[in-house]
Amino acid sequence: MAYVGRFDGSEAAHASPAMAAAGKQQAAAEVDPSSLPTSTKWSVLSSRVEGLVAELSQVVGKQDAYCVSQSRAEGPAMCAVREKMLATDWTQAWSMKETMFSYGEEMSTDPLEAMLLKELTFMAMPRRVLEIGMFVGYGSVAMLEGC
Structure with missing residues (x-):
């Protein structure tokens, strides 16, 4: 399951209850990444990064469209x-x-x-x-x- 959390590591408010429950089960089963070998540590962190990138893309995409629509004063x-x-x-x-x-x-x-x-x-x-x-x-x- 892809990471659907926020910047502070808490779950996203828009996550479905099923996703939230699955995330809690996965979090309970996970080991602290700092105690894992480096390659495993990066794979755990990369899923978090992918989730953050997806979340930021949604937010920035909406803001970008608004900014572009309001900023067309080319000389x-x-x-x-x-x-x-x-x-x-x-x-x-x-x-x-x-x-x-x-x-x-x-x-x-x-x-x-x-x-x-x-x-x-x-x-x-x-x-x-x-x-x-x-x-x-x-x-x-x-x-x-x-x-």
Whole structure:
């Protein structure tokens, strides 16, 4: 059974009574992970991590959709960079050896992250901005628009 607990190790409130009972039986049968060999310890902990990842994905997924729906204030430069990036056939560029690596739009700053960068830059009012690790410049242009 997959771990359905919370951050503090208690059971999730949305777990069914059958799942809660099974979890209690499993917990009673489990040995303290710190007393187990390292490989066994990691397998016990990995089921907890998988459960936490699934739980966080549900929470973040809902918040992410809301944030994206409320944060579409791209400026003209950001829009132009994003459209150019999406119009580029990255697979073809790689097969024609125009790039060293197989790139894709997932390499770029996420639009929601770019909007956060833009807002933070606006609030900080910097005289200069240095971004390292640029792909197509979407994050850089977001910070530029924030200045």
